[in-house]
Amino acid sequence: MPAVGKKPSKVLRKLKKEFEDSKRSLHRLREKFADGLSKGLERKWVSRTNKAEAALREARVAAGVEPGKPEFLKEPNSNTPATGKPAPAGSQSHGKCKADKDLDTEVKSKRLKSNAPAGEPCEPVAKPKAKRRAVDTCDGEMEARKRAKHEFYQPMGLTNHKLACFSNVVIQTIGAATHDQNLDTLFGRPSIVETFEMTTASLRRCGKSSRLSTRQLKDEREKLRTKVKSSAAAGERSKVSVTKHLRLLLQDMKTASKDAAACPYLLQNVLAFGGPEQERHLREKMSGDSQEDCHEYFTTIMNALQVDPLAHNAAGVNALFELETETRDICQSDCGYKADEESSGLQTLIETSLKSESDRLCTGCKTSTIRRETTAVRAPQELVVKVDRLSFDQKRKRVLKSEAAIDFSPKDDLRVDGHRYRLDAVIMHDGTTPQRGHYTILRRVNNTWWLLDDDEVISVAQDQIKDGTNYGQSAMFLLKKGPDV
Known part of the structure; x- marks a missing residue:
């Protein structure tokens, strides 16, 4: 409300003067803040410079483009009105990487200097190799971000x-x-x-x-x-x-x-x-x-x-776990009978029952027993090993579970017939029998171990990956095939 005893015009002039003073003060504060922010960002920019950005600057120098400040440190365009409104459409190139924006800016500036029409070609701004190098550098930055995201991957429960x-x-x-x-x-x-x-x-x-x-x-x-x-x-x-x-x-x-x-x-x-x-x-x-x-x-x-x-x-899924074997039956007498048979299947089905001696009679002489030899022809990409801990107690008439600790280390590779395998997961069981207890799994993801207890996911130290811990005893292993020894 206007003050009593004063004309409205004088009040308006006073309010306008106060408003202009406030605007000037705010502008000075913004300049000081921008100057301090600019210096701080420049220091951060230098400290965080990585190899990709260094390669980008080299490419720009090779292209004849003088390295400048980052986009967010550049001064605003003098032709831009101080209303805070965005520039007209087409004044900026969106969806491009930083190298392309810098090169496009240099093209426009040189076209203006040479007064070349927009539709006609002007002098080249950068050598083709330099431009490709700059673009490849930006692609490398994107790949690095993807790899970083992948490295911090946490499995889902x-x-x-x-x-x-x-x-x-x-x-x-x-x-x-x-x-x-x-x-x-x-x-x-x-x-x-x-x-x-x-x-x-x-x-x-x-x-x-x-x-x-x-x-x-x-x-x-x-x-x-x-x-x-x-x-x-x-x-x-x-x-x-x-x-x-x-x-x-x-x-x-x-x-x-x-x-x-x-x-x-x-x-x-x-x-x-x-x-x-x-x-x-x-x-x-x-x-x-x-x-x-x-x-x-x-x-x-x-x-x-x-x-x-x-x-x-879907055979591709089974093929990850399949083991190709070759079985040879040899007569233990002098009849000379031999028979070879190749087969493939889940390697977990191969048990200790694959013994060399057999109770079967020879197909040739039908009098002597045969000796069966089984050898692995192709090792699986993913080796699944079952730990048989169960035994039947004749006196108690019940199934018992052995809690003997198995010495396995996630740091050491397992070598099988010239193939190197790395421990990638181990299923743990805490209980007396499969029908009484609880299963959890310890899983390696990018050299980080995780405990997956249904929907609960917890990172664990590598030295905790062993039998006899709070997770119970090992029930099944997953070993991933690596380079051959």
Whole structure:
């Protein structure tokens, strides 16, 4: 309100003068701040200069372009109005790397000096090699950022709807084996995956942390299983394809996220209830409602991939774990009978039962026994080793688990028949039997070890990767093949 006894015009002039003084003071403060900020940023720029930026400056010098300040330190254009509005469209080149912007700026300045029309060619600004070098440097910076992001990759956990820890550790093992692989090469192109009208929210409601009542939770699970069984009975193989659901889950697990966990519930139900009728009684117990053996689940899911009619290229997944062997039967008498046989399959199926002596009779003389020799022809890319800790106590009539510690070190490489293998993951089991206890997995990602306990992911020190710790005893190893010795 205007002051009493003064004319409105005088009040307005006074307010205007105060406003202009405030603007000048603000402008002086901005200049001081910009000057101090500029000096500070210049010091930071020099201290953070890396090899890529040094190469970029060399390329600009070779091109005849004088190195200048970074884009954010340049003075604003004098023709730009001080209204804070953006420059007209076309005045800046967006979506380009820094090298291209600098070179385009130099082209415009030299065209102005030579008064050359915009449509006609002007004198070259940079040599082709220098320009390519500058662009390659920017590409190198982008690759460096990608590598840095990859180096800090944290694996994603998996939700556990009930007692599915044995399934989660096997899926994590397959994820570790395919982490550096192209999923399109292993599984084929991605396609539409049937979700049986289950949203992400409804899938998470089936988890152990669900707030639903026991009856509601049971109804949600039965609804999904009924749809899976109906699709399998109707021969809708596309909806119950283990290959398609596993590929989708592995793709989700490749997305690094510290606060999220992937949901394997669809895959677990498709594997348990969506297969052929003659094998259903063996797979239904693998749904995660009861505790089972992790190695048995690994064999089940690998066999499902092998027989999946929609797995056009899923043999690529099995090939990662396959071991080619050659078996020779030699008669122990003088009949001279010999027979060679080549086979390939999951290397975990090769047990100590592959002994040299056999109780079978010779096919030639039918009187003497044969000696069987088995040798490895091709070592697998991913070597899965099962630790058999179970034995049957005749007196107690129960299965016992050995807790003997196995001496393994993630620092040392394992050499097998001229091949070098590195420990990439180890499944741990804490409990007395496979039906009593809990599975976790220790997994290596870019030389960093992680403990994956269902949806909980924790980094661990390398010296903690051993038997007898808080994680239990080793149950299965994943070894990645390296350069041959």
